[in-house]
Amino acid sequence: MSDHEKEIDHLSGVETTGHSWDGLKELNNPLPRWWLWTWYATIIWGIGYWVLYPAWPLVNGYTQGLLGHSNRAEGIAAYNELVETRLEQASGLQSASVEEILGDENMRQFAVAQGAAAFGDNCAACHGTGAAGGEGYPNLLDDDWLWGGTIDAIHETLRVGIRSGHEDERFGNMTAFGRDEILSKEEIETLASYVQSLSGSAPEGADLDAGKVLFEENCVACHGEDAKGMQELGSPNLTDAIWLYGGDRETIIETITNGRAGVMPSWEARLDPLTIKSLAVYVHTRGGGQ
Known part of the structure; x- marks a missing residue:
């Protein structure tokens, strides 16, 4: 269709493109200019991002970009900085015994704070968030301890576990008097x-x-x-x-x-010594420590 034969849709008053499918004619409605300029701007922004920041995956890595920025690297650096700060704050805890930590208010408060976080991550699943336990899982608040509630005893239980497979594990079995036909x-x-x-x-x-x-x-x-x-x-x-x-x-x-044969894991291979000390202090100060 030539320019002088342009067809105008009689319902909308818009020029058609000349394309028709099954009697349906395509109207020539161009995109708004603001939308087009926005689209062009995003293309330019994307090209700039590819150039300045890490973007394209490679076989053994990715393009670094002119700025060399990396959120992952920043996150790792921030984590390492936090670890260093905590190690400085806890320098006394590393060499102190659990008894000495309990006797020093500053070290005790730091250990309790760190132990509370470690308890939530590692112990709450069995003992509950409040450490009150449940059926088959000891209440750590009631001063009734199977293996002792002194700070040293708690620390040792955390370290070696109960029927955990650790070479120094705490181990004690309740005999199955019926199943083993010892009693009628x-x-x-x-x-x-x-x-x-x-x-x-x-x-x-x-x-x-x-x-x-x-x-x-x-x-x-x-x-x-x-x-x-x-x-x-x-x-x-x-x-x-x-x-x-x-x-x-x-x-x-x-x-x-x-009989009964409960199990508690050994935390020695899972947590660092400082965290185990902090956990022992936290559990002891929950109210049930002897």
């Missing part, structure tokens, strides 16, 4: 009644004398004659009504029948 079902029920009585909740009509005999023959070696447990073996105190897995009759029978 009736004897386990009698023993469970006696164990309940130790914390003042024995069922009515229970044969406590028979239960005591069973306890002396099977449990004293680990829990002690007074049933208050032995921290060197990780055996719990049965007289304080604080239960790791539950103190109801059914749970006690289950524990005696199948």
Whole structure:
């Protein structure tokens, strides 16, 4: 169609391009000039960015750009600077024992702050964000410790773990008296009644004398004659009504029948010594440390 034969759409009053598809004619509506200039500006900006900043991937790297800027490099530098600052602030903690850290207010506050962050990242999944624990996971606030609640004992437990595979791991097993056919079902029920009585909740009509005999023959070696447990073996105190897995009759029978063997990881290979010290101080100062 020649210039003097330009067709104007009668509905919109806009010139057509001459293209037609199935009776539909294309209108010649050019893009607004402001949009075109914006598009041109972004092209120029993009070319400038490619030249000045890292942009194009290569086989073994990427183009560095004239400015050599790198957000990743800045992030790494900022992290290294933070690490150096923390090391300076914690220089005393590196050489100090956990006992010495507790005795120095400045070091203690720094350790608690660092330990709180490490606890949230590594321990809260099992012990809870508030360290109150849950079924099968010890409450770290109640001053009832299987392996000891002194600062040194807590530090050692964190370092080597419990049944963790560490060469110095803390290791103690609750025997499966039923599964291993050491006691009959009736004897386990009698023993469970006696164990309940130790914390003042024995069922009515229970044969406590028979239960005591069973306890002396099977449990004293680990829990002690007074049933208050032995921290060197990780055996719990049965007289304080604080239960790791539950103190109801059914749970006690289950524990005696199948035993218990909880696991806690060793943090020595996962965390640096300073962080482990800080964790020990934080846990000790949560209120349950001895």
